[in-house]
Amino acid sequence: MLFFSYFKDLVGQEVTVELKNDLAIRGTLHSVDQYLNIKLENTKVVDQDKYPHMLSVRNCFIRGSVVRYVQLPKDGVDVDLLHDAARREARGG
Amino acid sequence: MVAGLREFALRSGDGSGKPVLDESSGEELMHVQPSVAVALGNRPVEFPGTLYITSRKLIWLSDVDMAKGYAVDFLSISLHAVSRDPEAYSSPCIYTQIEVEEDEDDDDDSDTESTEVLDLSKIREMRLVPSDSTQLETMFDVFCECAELNPEPVDEEEEEESGHNWVFSADQMDVRGGADEDAEWQISQSPTSVIGHSNGDEGLAQPMLELQINDQRFEDAEEMVHESETKDHH
Numbered sequence: 001m002l003f004f005s006y007f008k009d010l011v012g013q014e015v016t017v018e019l020k021n022d023l024a025i026r027g028t029l030h031s032v033d034q035y036l037n038i039k040l041e042n043t044k045v046v047d048q049d050k051y052p053h054m055l056s057v058r059n060c061f062i063r064g065s066v067v068r069y070v071q072l073p074k075d076g077v078d079v080d081l082l083h084d085a086a087r088r089e090a091r092g093g
Numbered sequence: 094m095v096a097g098l099r100e101f102a103l104r105s106g107d108g109s110g111k112p113v114l115d116e117s118s119g120e121e122l123m124h125v126q127p128s129v130a131v132a133l134g135n136r137p138v139e140f141p142g143t144l145y146i147t148s149r150k151l152i153w154l155s156d157v158d159m160a161k162g163y164a165v166d167f168l169s170i171s172l173h174a175v176s177r178d179p180e181a182y183s184s185p186c187i188y189t190q191i192e193v194e195e196d197e198d199d200d201d202d203s204d205t206e207s208t209e210v211l212d213l214s215k216i217r218e219m220r221l222v223p224s225d226s227t228q229l230e231t232m233f234d235v236f237c238e239c240a241e242l243n244p245e246p247v248d249e250e251e252e253e254e255s256g257h258n259w260v261f262s263a264d265q266m267d268v269r270g271g272a273d274e275d276a277e278w279q280i281s282q283s284p285t286s287v288i289g290h291s292n293g294d295e296g297l298a299q300p301m302l303e304l305q306i307n308d309q310r311f312e313d314a315e316e317m318v319h320e321s322e323t324k325d326h327h
Binding site: 019021023025033035037039043056057058059060061062063064065066 | 170171172173174175176177178181188190192233236237240241244245
């Protein structure tokens, strides 16, 4: 549940979600659930060449299983903290 | 379960026009939205029709052609959104992206133009345009609810098995067997201490009680006789 908790803390920040089909969408993180489904607000497609029809949608829901990356704001990550937390979680601690 | 968009025309015989659901697997009808047009890919919009949202899938059935209908499982819907930008599409609609099995030679969208033979399984985008655009937020919310009801299926076996043999760090010992080759390791000051902390996983909880040491100092005295002639035994 680590990343679920981590993303909950990022709600309200701007992120870019890159899907496995190469589409990248930037928006404000509205909410996330335990399956890491992501809801974004005020979304804009980053590279409009592949999906020109999807220029801007107000709210979008992205299925967790199709996400490849979630690009975070630079100061949105304490890498060491995340590293330690991930190790603890993997050990079941 | 079928991936992607497909034809669907199974209507119940009671004259209501409602689609037949798979009740045995617990599929329920969550929402019905009448007067909805559907646009597949780049194709022109098809109307009139009714959208049925079930706990497993989306079904659009034509109101005039009883043999025409489409369905897509929520498992295949990568994303959905409320689209109100007139530059993106002429009418406010729910935009959905459908996960399609990628084919190497399948880069252009020519298959989705108005051709005689339409391969539904290659459709990557679908728009649902309600005549009443005030319904968009409700539809979006129901889509979200249903998507949440359909997480990736977890392999039962995989979930129960806890001995994944994950390695967390370079200094993790292999605590099971095979002590001979590893005998050089300095394992710990206290030979009966338990290495690591686990939450009950049998494999990891096995304590290192037996110290395997292959140190010259512990060799039998007889073998050292030729060296220790001039030394005291310790």
